[in-house]
Amino acid sequence: MTNQINLSTDNEFIARHIGPRQADEQAMLTTLGFDSLEALSASVIPDSIKGTSVLDMPAGQSEADALAAIKAIASQNQLFKTYIGQGYYNTHTPAPILRNLLENPAWYTAYTPYQPEISQGRLEALLNFQTLISDLTGLPIANASLLDEATAAAEAMTFCKRLSKNKGSHAFFASSHCHPQTLDVLRTRAEPLGIEIVVGDERKLTDVSAFFGALLQYPASNGDLFDYRELVERFHAANALVAVAADLLALTLLTPPGEFGADVAIGSAQRFGVPLGFGGPHAAYFSTRDAFKRDMPGRLVGVSIDRFGKPAYRLAMQTREQHIRREKATSNICTAQVLLANIASMYAVYHGPQGLQQIARRTHQLTAILAKGLVALGVTVEQEHFFDTLTLSTGSATAALHVKARDQQLNLREIDAQRLGLSLDETSRQADVEALWQLFASAGQAMPDFAALAASVESRIPQTLVRGSAILSHPVFNRYHSETELMRYLRRLADKDLALDRTMIPLGSCTMKLNAASEMIPVTWAEFGNLHPFAPAEQSKGYQLLTDELEAMLCAATGYDAVSLQPNAGSQGEYAGLLAIRAYHQSRGDDRRDICLIPSSAHGTNPATAHMAGMRVVVTACDARGNVDIEDLRAKAIEHREHLAALMITYPSTHGVFEEGIREICAIIHDNGGQVYIDGANMNAMVGLCAPGKFGGDVSHLNLHKTFCIPHGGGGPGVGPIGVKSHLAPFLPGHGHMERKEGAVCAAPFGSASILPITWMYIRMMGGEGLKRASQLAILNANYIARRLEEHFPVLYSGSNGLVAHECILDLRPLKDSSGISVDDVAKRLIDFGFHAPTMSFPVAGTLMIEPTESESKQELDRFCDAMICIREEIRAVENGTLDKDDNPLKNAPHTAAELAGEWAHPYSREQAVFPLASLVEGKYWPPVGRVDNVFGDRNLVCACPSIESYQDV
Known part of the structure; x- marks a missing residue:
C-alpha cells in the first residue's frame, strides 16, 4: 500500500492568523458551556441583527498566492523619474533604518506609549524627533507629529483662531504660494467653523487688520524664496498670529521661521527617509512658542523622573485631551504618525x-x-x-x-x-x-x-x-553615524519596550492583533513605495485596481454601498463621516440640522469631531448595564427633531456589549430626520456576523489599524476609511486630483495609500469564512478571559445572556475601597509579569478594559489570566494585612533590575517582586525605569533633549 500525498494547496493562513488551536478552542467553548462557535455566536449576536452580514467573498488564498496576486497588481504601477515636488519628494531610506526600524516588528507592532515604563525606547526616538523639529524651525516646543502637512496647517489655523488677540475676526489669510492640497484641506476644515479663507499673494497685501491669522509657505510652492520678516511684523501689529509651512531639508540652510517671528511652523518630515508611498503615511510636524505649549494639538513627549529620581520619558500634558474635554477639545486627533516620525528622527540621527x-x-x-x-x-x-x-x-x-x-x-x-x-x-x-x-x-x-x-x-x-544658527548640536545627532552604531542604538531602544513581538497587548477598544509578515512585505516594494501621489493616473493603475478591490471588500464586510479610503486616521474618518451627513442635509435644504446626539459612553473623539463639523452635541444617558437609555434617546430625538443631524454610536458598545436595541435606536433617529453614524472602532466583533450598513447605519468609519491588521506603529500610522449608504456617496471626500474636487480631508487623494496593501492582503488571505471565524474567535477569547477572571474581578457589563462581545471591563473600584490598590497600581504591576496593561479607566474610571483579539493563543490568554489572578491574591494580602498597605509589590511596581541589585528594604522578597510566577524566570522583561512621576513632568516640562544619559544630574 502506498502513502497518499496531499497535493492540495489549501489556505493555511487562517490558522496562522488565529491563535487558538482546535483543541484549545473546544476547551474554551466547554468552559463557557457551548459546543460550537456557531452556538456561541448565536447567543452573543442579538436576534434583531442576525443574518445582516453575508460576506460575498471568495475563499481565502494562501500567502504565496496572495503575494503573487498583489505583485501582479503592483506591476501595473509605472515608476517614472518624478520632479513633481509640491510637498512630496523622492528620498533614500537608509538600509539600516529600513531593516531595523520600518521592517522590524519590535517597532511597528508597538502601541501608543500611554504606559511610559514600557515605552522608553520609542519615547526617546520621539523626543529626538521633537528636538529635530525644534532645532530646524527655531521654535522651542514641537509635538511628536501630526497626520500630514495639510491637516497640520488646518490645526494651525484653528490654533491661531483660539490664541489670536484679534477676537472679532473670522478671516484667515492663506498665501496663494501654499501647496494646493493644503489650501483644499483648509477650506474643508474652515467652512463648518464659520472661518473665511482668504487666498492671495502676500506680497500684494496692503491691509492685514481683517485677519486673525495667516499661513505662509517657505519656500513657496512654486519655488520662490521670500523674506517674510516685515510681513510677519505687520500681522503681529494687527494682533494676528502667523503660521509658516516650511520644508525641513531647506531649513538646514535657511533662516528658521522662529527667527523671523513666526508663531507656528508646520510641515512634512516625509523627505527625511520616508517613501513617497502614493501620498502616505508621512509624519507632519508642528512647533510653536513656549507660551503656547498648552494649546498645541497632538502628542507631546516630555522628560520626567521615576520613583528613584531617575530621568524618564512620558507623554506630557494634554495627550488625550479630546477624551477628557470632549466637545470642548481643541482637536479630535487621537494619535500621531509615530512610526514615520521615528524613521525621520533616525534619518537625522x-x-x-x-x-x-x-x-x-x-x-x-x-x-x-x-x-x-x-x-x-x-x-x-x-x-x-x-x-x-x-x-x-x-x-x-x-x-x-x-x-x-x-x-x-x-x-x-x-x-x-x-x-x-x-x-x-x-x-x-x-x-x-x-x-x-x-x-x-x-x-x-x-x-x-x-x-x-x-x-x-x-x-x-x-x-x-542664509541660516546663521547651528542645528542638531545634541549628542544623539552626532554619534550614531556608522551602521554598526545605529543598528545597536535601534536595538537598545527596542529592547526597552514591550510590543506585540514579545507579549499580548490586551487593550480594550484598540485591537492589537497579528500584523502578519506576508501582509507587511508589499509595503516596501518600490512599485507601491516610490509613486508620487500626483503622478498621472495612467501611471497608477496598480493603485487604482488595489483601491477599487479594497473598497469592494470593505463594502462587503460592512454592508455599505460606497467607501472612501482618503481619511488617514480614525479621527479623520469620523470627521469625514459627519461632513458627509452635514452636506447631505444641506443638499436637501436642511441647513438647520446641527444637533448631534452622543451617548455618554462614547469615545471622546466623537464629541470633539462633532464640534469640528459645526454640530452641537447633546449627550444621551446610558442605563445601569451600560446600554444606551433608549427612552432618553427617544425623548431627546423628539425634542430636537427639527434640528437633529445625527447620532454617533459605537457598536458593539464602548462597554463591550452587543446592545439588543440597536435597530430601534437607528429607527428613532431616522424617524426624526437624522442620520446614524456607527463608530467602527469595534468592528472586530462584527465582520461576518452582522453589518452596520444592513441594520441601520448610514455611515461608519473603520480603523484599518485595528480590525484590518495595519499595525499601530507605536501610535501611528492609521487609516480610517468611511463606508456610506448610497444616498451619502456623493458627499464622500473629494480632492483636486479626483473627479470630485471639493471636500478633501487630507493631503493625498487616497490618504496613507502605501499601507493599504496590508488590509488587502489580510482580507484576500482570510476570505469571507476566515473573516467570520476571526470575529468568532475574538468573541470567544474575550468571553474566556471574562469567565476565568469574573470570580476575582467583577465583569462590569455583559449582555442579557451574561456574555460580552470582543472585550470585557473589569471593575477594580471595590478593590480600591478595600485595599487602597488603584487601577494604576494593577497596570504597573502587570509590567512585572511582562504584560502591557489593558485600557485604564475608559470608558469607566477605575476599570480595566480587556480585548484579547483572535490572534492570541489559549496559552497566552491563560498566562495573562494567571498574572491577573496572582495580582488579585496580592491585593487580598494587602486587604488582610499580610502585605503592607503602602510598601507592597503593587504600590512599588514596576521593579527594575537596578532596584533588585541594590539595597533591598521592602518587607516582601526580591523574588516576589520580579518573579511572581515561576514562568517568568525563563523570559523576564526588565523595565528600564521605575514608575514615572506624571505630575513632576508637567510641572517641569522638558520636551527636547539629546539622550537620557545627559539628564543624569536631574
Missing part, C-alpha cells in the same frame, strides 16, 4: 547635522546648475531665489513638453497651460540634470557644459535668508 546640510547643499547646487543651464537653452526660469524648485514659463509648448517628458518616463509638475514646475531632491544626480536639459533643448541645440556650470554656479539663497 544617522546623517547628523553635517550630513543633512550636505544633502541640502547638493540638492540646491544641482537645482542652481539646472536653472543656469535652462536659461542658457532659452527657457524662462521665473525664480531668482530658490532652494530646490523652479517654475518655468513655457507658454504654448507646455502641453507638448509634458507629453515629451512622459515619453521619456519623466514627470514634471503641471501648474497651468503656460507654466510647469521642477523639483530636485536627494536622489537627483548629474545625469538627471542633463536629461532635463535634453528635454527642453530645441533640435540641434548644444547642451550646457555641466562641469563648467558646476564650477561657476553660485548659491541662489539670498544672503538675508
Whole structure:
C-alpha cells in the first residue's frame, strides 16, 4: 500500500492568523458551556441583527498566492523619474533604518506609549524627533507629529483662531504660494467653523487688520524664496498670529521661521527617509512658542523622573485631551504618525547635522546648475531665489513638453497651460540634470557644459535668508553615524519596550492583533513605495485596481454601498463621516440640522469631531448595564427633531456589549430626520456576523489599524476609511486630483495609500469564512478571559445572556475601597509579569478594559489570566494585612533590575517582586525605569533633549 500525498494547496493562513488551536478552542467553548462557535455566536449576536452580514467573498488564498496576486497588481504601477515636488519628494531610506526600524516588528507592532515604563525606547526616538523639529524651525516646543502637512496647517489655523488677540475676526489669510492640497484641506476644515479663507499673494497685501491669522509657505510652492520678516511684523501689529509651512531639508540652510517671528511652523518630515508611498503615511510636524505649549494639538513627549529620581520619558500634558474635554477639545486627533516620525528622527540621527546640510547643499547646487543651464537653452526660469524648485514659463509648448517628458518616463509638475514646475531632491544626480536639459533643448541645440556650470554656479539663497544658527548640536545627532552604531542604538531602544513581538497587548477598544509578515512585505516594494501621489493616473493603475478591490471588500464586510479610503486616521474618518451627513442635509435644504446626539459612553473623539463639523452635541444617558437609555434617546430625538443631524454610536458598545436595541435606536433617529453614524472602532466583533450598513447605519468609519491588521506603529500610522449608504456617496471626500474636487480631508487623494496593501492582503488571505471565524474567535477569547477572571474581578457589563462581545471591563473600584490598590497600581504591576496593561479607566474610571483579539493563543490568554489572578491574591494580602498597605509589590511596581541589585528594604522578597510566577524566570522583561512621576513632568516640562544619559544630574 502506498502513502497518499496531499497535493492540495489549501489556505493555511487562517490558522496562522488565529491563535487558538482546535483543541484549545473546544476547551474554551466547554468552559463557557457551548459546543460550537456557531452556538456561541448565536447567543452573543442579538436576534434583531442576525443574518445582516453575508460576506460575498471568495475563499481565502494562501500567502504565496496572495503575494503573487498583489505583485501582479503592483506591476501595473509605472515608476517614472518624478520632479513633481509640491510637498512630496523622492528620498533614500537608509538600509539600516529600513531593516531595523520600518521592517522590524519590535517597532511597528508597538502601541501608543500611554504606559511610559514600557515605552522608553520609542519615547526617546520621539523626543529626538521633537528636538529635530525644534532645532530646524527655531521654535522651542514641537509635538511628536501630526497626520500630514495639510491637516497640520488646518490645526494651525484653528490654533491661531483660539490664541489670536484679534477676537472679532473670522478671516484667515492663506498665501496663494501654499501647496494646493493644503489650501483644499483648509477650506474643508474652515467652512463648518464659520472661518473665511482668504487666498492671495502676500506680497500684494496692503491691509492685514481683517485677519486673525495667516499661513505662509517657505519656500513657496512654486519655488520662490521670500523674506517674510516685515510681513510677519505687520500681522503681529494687527494682533494676528502667523503660521509658516516650511520644508525641513531647506531649513538646514535657511533662516528658521522662529527667527523671523513666526508663531507656528508646520510641515512634512516625509523627505527625511520616508517613501513617497502614493501620498502616505508621512509624519507632519508642528512647533510653536513656549507660551503656547498648552494649546498645541497632538502628542507631546516630555522628560520626567521615576520613583528613584531617575530621568524618564512620558507623554506630557494634554495627550488625550479630546477624551477628557470632549466637545470642548481643541482637536479630535487621537494619535500621531509615530512610526514615520521615528524613521525621520533616525534619518537625522544617522546623517547628523553635517550630513543633512550636505544633502541640502547638493540638492540646491544641482537645482542652481539646472536653472543656469535652462536659461542658457532659452527657457524662462521665473525664480531668482530658490532652494530646490523652479517654475518655468513655457507658454504654448507646455502641453507638448509634458507629453515629451512622459515619453521619456519623466514627470514634471503641471501648474497651468503656460507654466510647469521642477523639483530636485536627494536622489537627483548629474545625469538627471542633463536629461532635463535634453528635454527642453530645441533640435540641434548644444547642451550646457555641466562641469563648467558646476564650477561657476553660485548659491541662489539670498544672503538675508542664509541660516546663521547651528542645528542638531545634541549628542544623539552626532554619534550614531556608522551602521554598526545605529543598528545597536535601534536595538537598545527596542529592547526597552514591550510590543506585540514579545507579549499580548490586551487593550480594550484598540485591537492589537497579528500584523502578519506576508501582509507587511508589499509595503516596501518600490512599485507601491516610490509613486508620487500626483503622478498621472495612467501611471497608477496598480493603485487604482488595489483601491477599487479594497473598497469592494470593505463594502462587503460592512454592508455599505460606497467607501472612501482618503481619511488617514480614525479621527479623520469620523470627521469625514459627519461632513458627509452635514452636506447631505444641506443638499436637501436642511441647513438647520446641527444637533448631534452622543451617548455618554462614547469615545471622546466623537464629541470633539462633532464640534469640528459645526454640530452641537447633546449627550444621551446610558442605563445601569451600560446600554444606551433608549427612552432618553427617544425623548431627546423628539425634542430636537427639527434640528437633529445625527447620532454617533459605537457598536458593539464602548462597554463591550452587543446592545439588543440597536435597530430601534437607528429607527428613532431616522424617524426624526437624522442620520446614524456607527463608530467602527469595534468592528472586530462584527465582520461576518452582522453589518452596520444592513441594520441601520448610514455611515461608519473603520480603523484599518485595528480590525484590518495595519499595525499601530507605536501610535501611528492609521487609516480610517468611511463606508456610506448610497444616498451619502456623493458627499464622500473629494480632492483636486479626483473627479470630485471639493471636500478633501487630507493631503493625498487616497490618504496613507502605501499601507493599504496590508488590509488587502489580510482580507484576500482570510476570505469571507476566515473573516467570520476571526470575529468568532475574538468573541470567544474575550468571553474566556471574562469567565476565568469574573470570580476575582467583577465583569462590569455583559449582555442579557451574561456574555460580552470582543472585550470585557473589569471593575477594580471595590478593590480600591478595600485595599487602597488603584487601577494604576494593577497596570504597573502587570509590567512585572511582562504584560502591557489593558485600557485604564475608559470608558469607566477605575476599570480595566480587556480585548484579547483572535490572534492570541489559549496559552497566552491563560498566562495573562494567571498574572491577573496572582495580582488579585496580592491585593487580598494587602486587604488582610499580610502585605503592607503602602510598601507592597503593587504600590512599588514596576521593579527594575537596578532596584533588585541594590539595597533591598521592602518587607516582601526580591523574588516576589520580579518573579511572581515561576514562568517568568525563563523570559523576564526588565523595565528600564521605575514608575514615572506624571505630575513632576508637567510641572517641569522638558520636551527636547539629546539622550537620557545627559539628564543624569536631574
